[in-house]
Amino acid sequence: MITQLRCSLENExxxxxxxxxxxxxxxxxxxxxxxxxxxxxxxxxxxxxVISGQTIWVPSHVTFLGQPNWVTRQPGFVYIYAxxxxxxxxxxxxxxxxxxxxxxxxxxxxxxxxREIGELxxxxxxxxxxxxxxxxxxxRK
Amino acid sequence: xxxxxxxxxxxQTLERIxxxxxxxxxxxxxxxxxxxxxxxQSGAGSGEQALSVYIHLEAYCMLxxxxxxxxxxxxxxxxxxxxxxxxxxxxxxxxxxxxxxxFMGDLGFVTLSELGHSYLxxxxxxxxxxxxxxxxxxxxxxxxxxxxxxxxxxxWNLGAAYPHRSVxxxxxxxxxxxxxxAATQVPPYERSPVLRGxxxxxxxxxxxxxxxxxxxxxxxxxxNWGVISSGAGSGEQSISVIVHLEAYCMLVGADLFYRFxxxxxxxxFTLNQVVDITREFVERxxxxxxFMGDLGxxxxxxxxxxxxxxxxxxxxxTQYEQLSAAMMTCIxxxxxxIHYNLPWNMGGAYxxxxxxxxxxxxxxxxxxxxxxxxxxxxxxxxxxAPIRTNVFRRTIYTD
Numbered sequence: 001m002i003t004q005l006r007c008s009l010e011n012e013x014x015x016x017x018x019x020x021x022x023x024x025x026x027x028x029x030x031x032x033x034x035x036x037x038x039x040x041x042x043x044x045x046x047x048x049x050v051i052s053g054q055t056i057w058v059p060s061h062v063t064f065l066g067q068p069n070w071v072t073r074q075p076g077f078v079y080i081y082a083x084x085x086x087x088x089x090x091x092x093x094x095x096x097x098x099x100x101x102x103x104x105x106x107x108x109x110x111x112x113x114x115r116e117i118g119e120l121x122x123x124x125x126x127x128x129x130x131x132x133x134x135x136x137x138x139x140r141k
Numbered sequence: 142x143x144x145x146x147x148x149x150x151x152x153q154t155l156e157r158i159x160x161x162x163x164x165x166x167x168x169x170x171x172x173x174x175x176x177x178x179x180x181x182q183s184g185a186g187s188g189e190q191a192l193s194v195y196i197h198l199e200a201y202c203m204l205x206x207x208x209x210x211x212x213x214x215x216x217x218x219x220x221x222x223x224x225x226x227x228x229x230x231x232x233x234x235x236x237x238x239x240x241x242x243x244f245m246g247d248l249g250f251v252t253l254s255e256l257g258h259s260y261l262x263x264x265x266x267x268x269x270x271x272x273x274x275x276x277x278x279x280x281x282x283x284x285x286x287x288x289x290x291x292x293x294x295x296x297w298n299l300g301a302a303y304p305h306r307s308v309x310x311x312x313x314x315x316x317x318x319x320x321x322x323a324a325t326q327v328p329p330y331e332r333s334p335v336l337r338g339x340x341x342x343x344x345x346x347x348x349x350x351x352x353x354x355x356x357x358x359x360x361x362x363x364x365n366w367g368v369i370s371s372g373a374g375s376g377e378q379s380i381s382v383i384v385h386l387e388a389y390c391m392l393v394g395a396d397l398f399y400r401f402x403x404x405x406x407x408x409x410f411t412l413n414q415v416v417d418i419t420r421e422f423v424e425r426x427x428x429x430x431x432f433m434g435d436l437g438x439x440x441x442x443x444x445x446x447x448x449x450x451x452x453x454x455x456x457x458x459t460q461y462e463q464l465s466a467a468m469m470t471c472i473x474x475x476x477x478x479i480h481y482n483l484p485w486n487m488g489g490a491y492x493x494x495x496x497x498x499x500x501x502x503x504x505x506x507x508x509x510x511x512x513x514x515x516x517x518x519x520x521x522x523x524x525x526a527p528i529r530t531n532v533f534r535r536t537i538y539t540d
Binding site: 043044045047050059061063065081082083084085086125126127128129130131135 | 298300301304305350354355391394395396399400402403406462466469470473474476477480481482485486488
């Protein structure tokens with residue numbers, strides 16, 4: 001059975017999606033689950049990349065030094081950028097060649113929601129004149 | 142290009158104005174494209190920049206189109222003013238003392254300028270107010286359409302650097318700066334005497350990370366307001382401070398510290414070697430924490446200096462990893478706050494360029510006729526300074 005995480009935005013209606021954890025990246029998956037258990041979920045302000053295309057991220061405390069699962073980014077892929085301690089969600093275009101440590105995937109039928117959230121974070125934290133926080137909480141489902 | 146006025150027949154001028162309006166209705170005029178690229182034949186835009194040209198075009202096209210011509214048309218429609226009077230008023234508002242169409246030509250809207258001159262020249266040919274209304278309506282529409290093109294390409298995104306401020310914003314920065322409320326005062330930082338060992342330093346760092354996890358650090362609020370106590374930011378500005386903080390917090394946190402932790406896991410490296418490498422990268426020659434303090438992150442600097450001090454107390458690499466992971470998370474969280482506040486919207490002034498766009502401006506400049514040489518200006522009363530210090534264009538000095 002697939003282990004799932006639930007990601008929800010605070011104070012935003014209809015803004016939640018799931019993440020199916022992969023079974024070929026046990027070290028990273030365990031690090032993510034440990035973080036969720038230790039802090040009762042991963043909760044912080046979201047940000048949007050400004051170089052690599054259409055990806056949003058949420059900060060974590062994870063210091064991951066284990067074995068990664070390098071893959072090429074695809075829409076719906078959830079990965080950890082370990083040096084930056086960020087959980088990243090690709091929701092469309094990729095404009096960076098580096099592979100990423102993929103540990104989860106947003107189900108295909110929820111990609112439109114992920115895209116909506118990505119565009120929301122882009123507006124709220126990059127293009128709007130005034131910054132307005134978007135807070136995500138990721139928990140075990 | 143329509144360099145020569147042909148305003149001997151007002152109906153001919155009317156037709157030319159209408160034809161131009163139709164041509165630029167959905168297709169960007171060549172004049173607009175050139176201004177957008179900063180190609181301004183007159184050289185207007187002091188210091189070789191185009192932003193002031195954009196702003197003046199926004200102003201003049203908007204005011205003369207939507208305000209001046211509209212009011213003149215209203216007066217012409219009414220009974221209070223006869224043809225002679227509205228023609229007089231039109232010349233007075235548009236032409237006399239300072240010719241608005243001439244100025245818009247200097248700003249790069251050459252076609253609008255030429256049509257405007259033709260319009261002004263044939264005003265005396267008009268014999269009835271309906272003729273005036275017909276001609277002026279066409280001129281107004283053309284001017285307004287030009288204004289909308291300016292509005293279209295104007296880098297409004299720059300507004301990110303000039304946000305509104307709420308009373309709560311003012312209250313927050315006032316509180317931080319003057320500490321009028323003990324409840325919201327920055328927690329006082331105690332130096333080493335209260336720290337009993339590296340574990341205390343780790344605890345202190347982790348407490349700060351927790352404190353700022355979802356609440357903006359006071360130091361960053363101050364930086365956002367341009368309050369930099371060290372004075373860093375040459376020329377008394379803070380954008381360079383924010384850019385350097387984006388760089389240093391990102392690199393020191395996500396790149397250096399993450400590599401320190403990876404290296405510490407390598408069994409070929411001893412604790413002393415890992416500590417030495419850490420000091421080499423962030424302490425010796427140029428202390429990254431001191432620099433971040435100069436840039437306004439005073440609290441982070443103090444924590445960083447405590448971290449460096451605690452490195453001497455470590456007994457094994459497990460302790461190193463615990464302490465350094467706490468420091469890394471604290472720096473990375475600071476980076477994300479800097480990233481959150483950086484006015485990325487200014488990217489609107491630095492768009493990517495597509496091949497089609499390059500081709501379009503190339504065609505305008507070289508296929509449709511080379512741009513005329515800018516008019517020769519009289520020599521300045523005093524010799525120009527040997528080194529230009531007021532231009533925005535970068536100059537490469539080779540010696």
